[in-house]
Amino acid sequence: MYYEELKQIIRSVLQQGLSGQSLMEALTANVNPTEIYASDDMLVTDSYFSLLHFATGEEMVTDAEWKYFLDCLNGNRVYNLEEKLQMTDKNSIDGSV
Numbered sequence: 001m002y003y004e005e006l007k008q009i010i011r012s013v014l015q016q017g018l019s020g021q022s023l024m025e026a027l028t029a030n031v032n033p034t035e036i037y038a039s040d041d042m043l044v045t046d047s048y049f050s051l052l053h054f055a056t057g058e059e060m061v062t063d064a065e066w067k068y069f070l071d072c073l074n075g076n077r078v079y080n081l082e083e084k085l086q087m088t089d090k091n092s093i094d095g096s097v
Helices: 003-016 020-030 033-038 042-055 063-073 081-091
Strands: none
Touching (some): 003 063, 020 042, 033 042
C-alpha cells in the first residue's frame, strides 16, 4: 500500500530537492492520510510521517535516511525501527531525541 507513491515522492526529495509547500502538495495529491493512519505497515507510516514532518520543517531528514526508506520500499532491505531510530539519533543536535 502506497509503496510506489512514497518511493516517487522520496526520489523527488532526493533528486529535485522537493520540500515545503511543494512536498505537501505531492503528499496531498498522492496519499490518503486516513489510510496511512489506519495502516499497520510501520514502513509506510514512518516514511509518510517523515515526509510530512520534513515538509513542515518539524524534522530534519538526511539523504541517508531517505535512501534507507527507498531501500526498504524497494524490498532491498527489511525495515527495522531500531535501525531507523539510530540514524535519527545521530542527526539530533545534542545527541538526544
